[in-house]
Amino acid sequence: MxxxxxxxxxxxxxxxxxxxxxxxxxxxxxxxxxxxxxxxxxxxxxxxxxxxxxxxxxxxxxxxxxxxxxxxxxxxxxxxxxxxxxxxxxxxxxxxxxxxxxxxxxxxxxxxxxxxxxxxxxxxxxxxxxxxxxxxxxxxxxxxxxxxxxxxxxxxxxxxxxxxxxxxxxxxEPNREAFEDFLWESVKVPEEAVTAAASLDGVMLPMKDGKRQEKREQNRVDGKRTRGPAGCQEASCGTLSFYDAQGERLSTVRMSRMPESKKVTLKQSLSALLSEALRQRPDLTLVKVADGAKDNWTYLANELPEGHEVVDFYHAAEHLKKAFDLSYGENSNKSREKFITYRHILKEEPEGVEKVIKALAYQHKRHPRRSKLKTELEYFRSNRTRMNYAEHLSHNLPIGSGVIEATCKTLVTQRMKCSGMRWRHPGGQGILTARSLIQSGxxxxxxxxxxxxxxxxxxxxxxxxxxxxxxxxxxxxx
Known part of the structure; x- marks a missing residue:
């Protein structure tokens, strides 16, 4: 009984x-x-x-x-x-x-x-x-x-x-996949949503098992700095946001994982969440947005469904500023003038990225020995298909990764990078999981x-x- x-x-x-x-x-x-x-x-x-x-x-x-x-x-x-x-x-x-x-x-x-x-x-x-x-x-x-x-x-x-x-x-963790399946099914795509934006990024986290002393000793042997951050590894964050027809963000699901090679678990979770959202609303326009890191785009471009691919405009602007600083001198009047002009062109004009590439190619021709300038030029060339900002703005699609940047800050940095903190995986993941659930409602x-x-x-x-x-x-x- x-x-x-x-x-x-x-x-x-x-x-x-x-x-x-x-x-x-x-x-x-x-x-x-x-x-x-x-x-x-x-x-x-x-x-x-x-x-x-x-x-x-x-x-x-x-x-x-x-x-x-x-x-x-x-x-x-x-x-x-x-x-x-x-x-x-x-x-x-x-x-x-x-x-x-x-x-x-x-x-x-x-x-x-x-x-x-x-x-x-x-x-x-x-x-x-x-x-x-x-x-x-x-x-x-x-x-x-x-x-x-x-x-x-x-x-x-x-x-x-x-x-x-x-x-x-x-x-x-032993029940994570089953729990996430249930939670993802409970995520209701807002009725007024027309766009879903998927993004991922990382943030360095001080680890107790990050071989801090060994890395500093190796830096000393190599003649590098022995002070500053050491023993840090990259925690990962992912987001799926929903936007209305006017481009206003309606809601966001946030997730984060402790350091792991290739962000494997985070990518699996983000893919499962996106699949559920598209099952509910197959009419959603998918936008994949991130900075220019190769691993991010290997995943976003090859493992997620087809959609618009966008390199974060604000990261692109930082690279543009650096290129003109290398051409005309850091923070010079000429550098600032060129940056303001071409930043507007990159964002507002159709095929603006091609005009930026042409301008930077000209500067590289004038200064062929400046290898860092060539690096910035190659950044725009390799990401040119992901920089159609004017077209995306005309359709009220997101062009920035501000949501994922804020997620890295609020999920990880604010709680886990206070003075003197260092982490191991089990306790750190427990906090990240709870914070992800809290911030995602x-x-x-x-x-x-x-x-x-x-x-x-x-x-x-x-x-x-x-x-x-x-x-x-x-x-x-x-």
């Missing part, structure tokens, strides 16, 4: 807890009449409600415990070996309950109370874990603890908060998917079906 909580007993306890709360409130009001310091009074009120909520939660958690000789979970039989008290961190602070532990063999133990309540990592109630994950995704654990102390609800340690992203990631749905993995159906095994389980030393009832 399936074991369930006696609801009548729980309801009676809740009524008792409410009665106690009312009595304590009456005493508190009498003690503070008249109220002289409302902040202190408000804090006392909050504490009383917290205590009442903790009592109710403790009782209801205890009601989820199962104390029988044997239970079955997922077709496996477990035998009772121990009853003891445990403290769990709820959204209103610690609650201590008596629960039963069961074992199948020597190593694998389970606690039915935790499986039925969905206790996260043997410590957090579901709501507390959700709040804590959200907080450490947005700020360092020390700041999160300070904020929780100020609020006055749950009281986890800084180390518990610091471990949570790694635990979150360990539970998410999917955190609630994503958490529901994750929370289910901590739950399981527990059934009592009839005594006729119980196989005796030999007690081990220490398997005593406390």
């Amino acid at each position: 399936q074991v369930c909580q006696p609801l009548a007993e729980a309801a009676n306890f809740s009524c008792h807890a409410i009665q106690q709360l009312e009595q304590k409130l009456a005493v508190l009001r009498q003690e503070h009449s008249p109220i002289k310091h409302f902040e202190d009074y408000e804090g006392e009120i909050h504490k009383l409600f917290i205590e009442a909520e903790q009592s109710v939660l403790a009782e209801d958690l205890t009601g989820l415990d199962i104390d029988v000789p044997a239970i079955e979970v997922s077709g496996v039989c477990y035998h009772r070996v121990l009853r003891s008290s445990e403290t769990y961190q709820s959204a209103v602070g610690p609650v201590r309950v008596l629960r039963t532990l069961y074992r199948n063999g020597k190593d694998h133990s389970i606690i039915p109370l935790e499986l039925q309540a969905g206790i996260v990592e043997g410590y957090w109630t579901p709501k507390a874990a959700k709040q804590a994950v959200w907080m450490v995704a947005q700020m360092p654990p020390g700041e999160a603890k300070s904020l929780l102390d100020l609020i006055g609800n749950m009281t986890p340690s800084e180390s518990s908060l610091a471990r949570l992203p790694k635990k979150f990631n360990a539970q998410w 999917m955190f609630d749905n994503g958490w529901k998917l994750l929370a289910v993995t901590y739950c399981a159906k527990v059934t009592e095994v009839g005594m006729d079906n119980v196989i005796p389980f030999p007690m081990q030393k220490g398997d005593l009832e406390l």
Whole structure:
């Protein structure tokens, strides 16, 4: 039979807890009449409600415990070996309950109370874990603890908060593809959308396992700088944005991954998301936009469906500025004059990129020994088919990668490049996944998917079906 909580007993306890709360409130009001310091009074009120909520939660958690000789979970039989008290961190602070532990063999133990309540990592109630994950995704654990102390609800340690992203990631990654399939299906393309823009980029991230000292030593041997960034690797970001007929951005789905060769996982996720969007709306015009990095375009051009390919105009303008600086002198009046003129031509005139190439080819002919000038010329030549800016603007298509640039900043830099921070993959990916869900408006749905993995159906095994389980030393009832 399936074991369930006696609801009548729980309801009676809740009524008792409410009665106690009312009595304590009456005493508190009498003690503070008249109220002289409302902040202190408000804090006392909050504490009383917290205590009442903790009592109710403790009782209801205890009601989820199962104390029988044997239970079955997922077709496996477990035998009772121990009853003891445990403290769990709820959204209103610690609650201590008596629960039963069961074992199948020597190593694998389970606690039915935790499986039925969905206790996260043997410590957090579901709501507390959700709040804590959200907080450490947005700020360092020390700041999160300070904020929780100020609020006055749950009281986890800084180390518990610091471990949570790694635990979150360990539970998410084995199920990532299935979770993403569900989340991508839940993404509804706005009705007024006519354009979808896919983009990806990267941002350097300081890594604990980035061989920082080895790289600096090699730089010393090579006669290069031994100060500045070292041990950094490239984290990746991807976006899919939807635009209306006037070119106004309607919504964006953001994603990010820790450093990985060729951005393999990010590309798979972005491709799956785009496929779902085009399945919903095959009439969407696809624009693929990024800077000039070759790996980005190998993916965007060859692995995504056909669409308009656009090198970010603002990156192109930076290259144009550099070319004229190389021709006329850095920040000279002539360089600025030429840059302003040809920037307008590149953006506003049909076949503007051809005029830019012609101008830069002339400058290279005048200064054939300036190799960097030739490099800038080759940049425009190799990307000329992706620089039809005037045509794209006439159809209200995006020509800039501002969305992906902002994503790199808000998803990665703002949280993960604070002073002194260095990262390993598991904890860093946990934070990036949570931040991606938050910034894409999917955190609630994503958490529901994750929370289910901590739950399981527990059934009592009839005594006729119980196989005796030999007690081990220490398997005593406390």
